[in-house]
Amino acid sequence: MTIEWQGRIDSLEDSAAFRWHQRVRPVVPHAPSGIALIGFASDEGVRRNGGRTGAAEGPDALRRALCNLPVIGDTPIYDAGDEGCADGDLERSQLRYADRVSALIDDGHLPVGLGGGHEIAFASYLGLVRSERCRGQRIAIVNLDAHLDLRDNPVSNSGTPFLQAIRHADAHGIELRYFCLGVSRSANTQRLFATAQSTGSWYWLDEDLAAIRMAAVLAELKEQLDMVDAIYLTVCMDVLPEAVAPGVSAPAARGVGVDVVELIAKAIAQTGKLRMFDVAELCPRLDPVGATARVAARLIHGVTTAHS
Template sequence: MNNIWQGRLDGEEPLFHRVFQRIKEENNYENISKNDFVLHGFAVDEGVKRNKGREGAKDAPDVIRKNMANFPVILPDFSFLDFGNISCDDQNLESTQDNLAEKVSKTLQKGGKSLVLGGGHEVTYAHYSGIRKAFPDKKIGIINIDAHFDNRQPENGVGASSGTGFWQIVQEGEIYSLHIGIQRNSNTLKLFDAAHQFGMKYILADELFFENLPSVYQRIDDLLDEVDVVYLTICMDVFNASIAPGVSASAYNGIFADAAFMHFYRHILKNQKLVALDVAEVNPSYDIQDRTARLAASLVNEWLMI
């Protein structure tokens, strides 16, 4: 993996450091220290395939890594461990999700911060399962920045997919979730109804403008105050196709990573309850000049700088 973590070398002194200079490739979970950022790649898009989406997201983790490598290190005690990729070569999505969940659980039990690069949005159920395994007695809040609810009931004979994660979570108990960026033209009335039945709170994409930030902040804070730990998942198809063309389902009317977005996004990242973050649905096969991968890398990097 050494050929991935490369960047501009300005010097070896800490003031010159970029992310690639501070990466440690690891395979021993005993080496995780409190507040280390711990990275797993979820090189999987079996769930996208099952959900009839455009395949290719399995190739995203390494592309996102390359786009992260050159960012400057801001914090003096920054520590970043990379545990490599998890793949799904036998089409057994369920066992692959269990694999990631186990590794995420080990990460969190050691006090690390879990960072996962997808892969399809089937990563949500896997990542959440690992958090629940690590914190079985805590209320886990999920903030899902996505155009879709992903609360579709699995099809008979197909099983879990990139669109079923929140349905699966609800089957295991009460859900505490806020979905930001939901598009009316991307979810059927059945999915809106399921969201209401399950108690999934949401903010429509149309509501994400600067003058409405007080309301957005309030709804975010309402969730943050209600839970013990927080997991943030970002599906890159929430963004406009002009800045995120490389996704499984592109959106002509998606949101932008503008000032309004960055305000509430950083607000979430600064919350001390945040223990896990992932980005999903980057599809390098359809990307243009790495725009989508670069955006995903930039969003991840915001957490590394908090």
């Protein structure tokens, strides 16, 4: 069940004074192209991965944090509701979510996934590559995350999505590049780094993403992204320092500054190639004051504004 969009009203007539809750409408087939929010209310992947659960509450917490943010421009904003995973059947929930994402992309929208655990990522990837608009295109996944999430498990979870995507792409002849920015040496095993190397994945460590180095990092990333046609951007909230984003299953001991995360995310949004975006691992019960949700909402606001 999604929230009722409501909040402060500065004007009922002046669109320049509108906030998100005044612009959001339910999505309908073939509506004018816009931003389409879609929640993945699941923490089954986190549970399977031995993490702290509660991320299923993330989508509505994100909507509440978005309600009062200012509207910029005239791009339509839609709410496509949630896909849940109450029965523990994560794989089926991911397929249902993917089908809905594909439909949104094919209607010309930028889907913005509201997580939920990072198991949203494999579902978002499937939605992208199964859409008619992205069929046959060269795909990049850019993951801002303290974790590589390349675990090799017999059962999918919040730590397996990008290895699943790589294997799916290999099996279906899809050209896929995987980039992970903000990786923590102290949060990933040597096996995970070896998997990154064997799969040809690119990664930047959290210690490499200082603001003073961003020009070089963005130039290198741009060079790589010039070789793809469509980009899926995913932000795991645990890429940020624990002091900034405490409401996650596995808080970062160091993390990457929000200023750097914003620079990278907005640069990707401005490429004109962004086709899917989501925010993952928001666990509201671990952050009673809602700071993590507010930061996540700011990132969504920045990316959708830059994209539009």
